[in-house]
Amino acid sequence: MKDLEGRVALITGSATGLGRSISVKLAERGADVIINYSRSSTEAEETAGLCEAAGAKAIVIKANVADPDDCRKLAEAAAPWGKLDILANNAGITRHARDHGDLDALSKADFMDVYEVNVVGAYLMLQAAKDLLVAAHDQTGRASAVLNTSSIAGVKGIGSSVAYAASKGALNTMTVSLARALAPAIRVNAICPGFIGTRWFRDAMDAESYQKVTRRIESTTPLAVASGPDDIADTAVFFLSDASRHVTGELLLVDAGMHLGKAGG
Template sequence: MLGRDFEGFTVVVTGGSTGLGRAIAVETARRGAGLVVINFARSAEEAEETARLVQAEGAKAVLAQGDVSSDEDCRRIAAAADASGRIDALFNNAGMTKFAPNHADLDAVNAEDFLRLYSVNVVGAFQMVRAARTLLEAAPSPGAVVNTSSIAGVVGNGSSVPYAASKGAMTTMTLSLARALAPRIRVNAVCPGFIDTPWFEKAMDAERIDRLRAGAAAATPLKVASTAEDIAGAAVFLASPASRHVTGETLLVDGGLHLGGASLSMR
């Protein structure tokens, strides 16, 4: 049944310590996952809290520290699932940005910004798929990869030009890998708009975040500022048996922001 459609699954979530990654990890556990591998780069305390939430839902949680821009780290993260002999779902959720929301200010970013963002947002996701491929192919049903892209990569807005470009590249890579890895692995992407998570606390004070939250709700036809849990349901759907005939798809989960109208400003 849908409520336990991840029964016995082995799940790997990169960037799983907070925000959307945490929400995905907890949702898969709630739906019956047996093992959830929670990757984090730096925030061990937050990752441990995610593990506690996952365990409270009845799943085993394993922490796997590593930076997905490192191929060696990716192989170690995937190896955390070795004991189960399979990976049913890999969520490539780890990501980063450079906050430079005025896209006309070309001096606000540089080549190093592009390279660093691509190394995590694009190369990191590719390396994780490569590291997990054998275990994904060992899943009883086709293994599922869900890439966290962004509406920024569809419409070219968001926190910076390098970020939008990297997410556009991730969406294109989703198509390439879906074609190349079929029929044993499905590859899809979810494209959130604004998500109300601690992500923005790295660059903004509380007043600016409040303005951004209000602006997000005003800019979307559904008049909502999405939470991580709002997006997690869509991401988990793409890894679930309910989407077993879906691959190479990019699902926009942005409250309708892509439909146009008011633009979302981060200033």
């Protein structure tokens, strides 16, 4: 199905993991894609190759979304098309301090680093891309689609650290604010995944611990599964396609029911 043919998509943090899956799925649906990375150049080129194999044009841009100049450089990559139909703010970082009661585990610098990428970075990308997103609307009459990758942490106050959870809570609020402010030219939504089996998660622990966490997730979520990036990307593409053309300002938990807890638990 090439329902996104002729559209241009920019996906931040798309060298690996969820960003890669979103990029490839958009390419398979016909969109041309701008791939972004901050460190993983080899992986970013691999993502671009997968998108090109699906028939899309793919551009790879190194940029740090916490830097306004880099955000402008990313947005300018869409200038040859004269528009930007899709922006997926997927780039994110954390600082690991799982004992939320240990108030010495995080410094001011830790908080600022996390907020700069997870919250301010998404804002700066929208700021840089706004004119191109509006141009897409003006050319087609269709609202451009922006999707922020948030987290269950921003809803439940759980996760890798207080800083991470707080940043995703702020991202959720910003999603609603901007959905209202940027309509009707731009739709803004967010997905809030739970566990995702990506390198980003695996790198935080050794292999044995990762397997234990995976088994725990499978045994405690109502759907009895541990989600992978493709599982979450399918929902992301829903928000970035015409299937959600009447949806804006929504925060959707995509967590296999993790937020519910298990019956009898």
